[in-house]
Amino acid sequence: MLRAEKLTMTYPGGRTVLAGVDLELDQGRTLAVVGPSGCGKTTLLYMLCGLAAPSAGRVTLDGAPVAAPTPDIAIILQDYGLLPWKTVLDNAALGLTVQGVPRAEREARARAVLAEMGLAGRERDHPARLSGGEQQRVAIARAFTARPKLLLMDEPFSSLDFITREKLQQALLDSWRQRGTPFVLVTHSVEEAVFLGADIAVMGGRPARLARLVPNPGFGEPGHRDAPGFHATARAVRAALAEV
Amino acid sequence: MRAPLRYAAVVALLALGWKALALGPAGDVLPHPEQALAAFARQLGRAEFWGHAGASAARSGAAMILAWAVAFPLGVLMGSLPRLDRALAPFVTLTYPVPKIVLLPVFFLLLGLGEASRVGMIALILAYQILVTTRDGVRAVNPKYLDTIHSLGGTYRHALRHVLLPAALPHGFTALRLGTGVSVAVLFFVESFATQRGLGYFIMDSWGRLDYADMFAGIFGMSALGVALYEGTELLERRACRWRARRGA
Numbered sequence: 420m421l422r423a424e425k426l427t428m429t430y431p432g433g434r435t436v437l438a439g440v441d442l443e444l445d446q447g448r449t450l451a452v453v454g455p456s457g458c459g460k461t462t463l464l465y466m467l468c469g470l471a472a473p474s475a476g477r478v479t480l481d482g483a484p485v486a487a488p489t490p491d492i493a494i495i496l497q498d499y500g501l502l503p504w505k506t507v508l509d510n511a512a513l514g515l516t517v518q519g520v521p522r523a524e525r526e527a528r529a530r531a532v533l534a535e536m537g538l539a540g541r542e543r544d545h546p547a548r549l550s551g552g553e554q555q556r557v558a559i560a561r562a563f564t565a566r567p568k569l570l571l572m573d574e575p576f577s578s579l580d581f582i583t584r585e586k587l588q589q590a591l592l593d594s595w596r597q598r599g600t601p602f603v604l605v606t607h608s609v610e611e612a613v614f615l616g617a618d619i620a621v622m623g624g625r626p627a628r629l630a631r632l633v634p635n636p637g638f639g640e641p642g643h644r645d646a647p648g649f650h651a652t653a654r655a656v657r658a659a660l661a662e663v
Numbered sequence: 664m665r666a667p668l669r670y671a672a673v674v675a676l677l678a679l680g681w682k683a684l685a686l687g688p689a690g691d692v693l694p695h696p697e698q699a700l701a702a703f704a705r706q707l708g709r710a711e712f713w714g715h716a717g718a719s720a721a722r723s724g725a726a727m728i729l730a731w732a733v734a735f736p737l738g739v740l741m742g743s744l745p746r747l748d749r750a751l752a753p754f755v756t757l758t759y760p761v762p763k764i765v766l767l768p769v770f771f772l773l774l775g776l777g778e779a780s781r782v783g784m785i786a787l788i789l790a791y792q793i794l795v796t797t798r799d800g801v802r803a804v805n806p807k808y809l810d811t812i813h814s815l816g817g818t819y820r821h822a823l824r825h826v827l828l829p830a831a832l833p834h835g836f837t838a839l840r841l842g843t844g845v846s847v848a849v850l851f852f853v854e855s856f857a858t859q860r861g862l863g864y865f866i867m868d869s870w871g872r873l874d875y876a877d878m879f880a881g882i883f884g885m886s887a888l889g890v891a892l893y894e895g896t897e898l899l900e901r902r903a904c905r906w907r908a909r910r911g912a
């Protein structure tokens with residue numbers, strides 16, 4: 420459904436961050452992109468959702484070019500991107516507000532997803548009142564409220580403590596199983612990539628490319644994190660990271 | 664609310680210093696604080712004094728509303744539309760350091776000796792503060808918030824409504840609050856010409872009549888007006904920015 424062909428990004432100033440990135444994601448699948456900080460992960464996601472125009476190459480969703488942001492693609496920005504002056508409910512409903520969905524409907528839909536994310540009763544709070552994990556749940560709720568065809572996530576769990584992170588990773592996986600919304604998640608954590616990616620793309624080089632695609636047998640099965648296959652895949656990803 | 668207590672402590676301290684001055688070196692011109700206070704209390708019972716206070720309050724209130732209505736939207740637009748900013752910024756930069764108060768005679772010439780000149784003068788000075796502070800505040804908005812709106816398919820109109828205006832409000836209100844001091848100072852100045860209404864006039868008139876106790880009553884009145892404007896704008900600021908409430912607040 421999502422296809423990126425030969426994506427290149429040269430920033431004003433002449434620095435080429437990404438060159439010739441190819442990527443494909445099928446319906447019902449997930450892809451984790453792993454790479455070191457500063458290698459261009461955020462840049463890649465911005466191009467995939469139409470927030471940034473690639474210098475060369477193209478992105479298509481179900482065959483149609485993605486030239487500008489569309490409600491079909493939801494992105495969860497690094498550090499959540501919640502608006503501090505809006506309540507949890509208004510933040511979760513923001514996509515629908517922008518689309519012009521009437522208040523009653525958008526609030527009902529946002530409430531339902533917030534409840535699913537364990538945030539019932541927090542609708543009237545402002546983000547500053549929430550913990551990091553709760554803020555991330557609001558960001559995920561906002562993405563799902565708009566019922567996108569595809570979800571992009573930029574290091575969604577990296578600023579959370581270990582326990583909260585594992586809980587939220589599990590919650591994300593549960594939501595994915597339930598809804599089947601495919602997602603691309605970028606991260607600098609190998610463990611996270613192996614837990615959440617049906618495939619794992621390894622990013623590296625200067626300018627960066629997706630140098631390897633590591634398959635992830637056993638992905639999504641209960642107990643995957645503790646299975647021997649998990650560690651084998653993690654080893655393979657680490658080796659690929661060291662090479663590129 | 665501890666503000667009244669804080670004010671009371673400061674007032675008590677000032678009164679002590681004043682009393683010392685009146686007992687000592689400045690005894691022949693300075694009324695004692697209790698005499699000034701008695702004069703103030705007497706004036707508070709007189710409709711004429713309230714008329715002066717009302718005129719002053721109306722002038723500064725009108726000037727604040729006028730300055731806000733023009734400068735806040737303009738600041739938001741300049742802060743968020745680089746082309747508009749490039750076109751207008753030179754005017755602001757060049758005129759910013761000019762002391763606007765020296766234009767008062769020009770205002771009187773162009774707008775006449777009525778309220779328009781007085782209110783316009785105060786508003787002009789306030790508007791610069793609000794404009795520059797709001798524009799700089801909007802420029803400093805975290806680009807992530809704008810990315811959020813754009814990623815959801817929002818246009819500039821959505822960005823204005825959901826990001827730029829709410830982010831600018833605290834800056835605009837802070838400028839307005841800090842501007843209350845200057846605006847009362849300017850108020851005094853513009854009320855000392857060509858009018859017989861307002862606390863500024865009352866102070867100058869009492870001074871001319873060598874009625875120093877009444878002069879201080881006027882000074883008290885003007886101080887009270889300054890405090891009221893400051894606290895009033897702070898209240899506005901806090902109401903508009905309730906989302907900033909910290910944990911446990």
Ligand SMILES: Nc1ncnc2c1ncn2[C@@H]1O[C@H](COP(=O)(O)OP(=O)(O)O)[C@@H](O)[C@H]1O
Nearest residue numbers: 430431436454455456457458459460461462463
């Ligand atoms: N708007 C921009 N203009 C110029 N350089 C940028 C811009 N955004 C990011 N970069 C540079 O591109 C590189 C990749 O950034 P980014 O995509 O944020 O990496 P990552 O998300 O993997 O940490 C960094 O060196 C960064 O400095």
Ligand SMILES: [Mg+2]
Nearest residue numbers: 460461497573
């Ligand atoms: Mg990044």
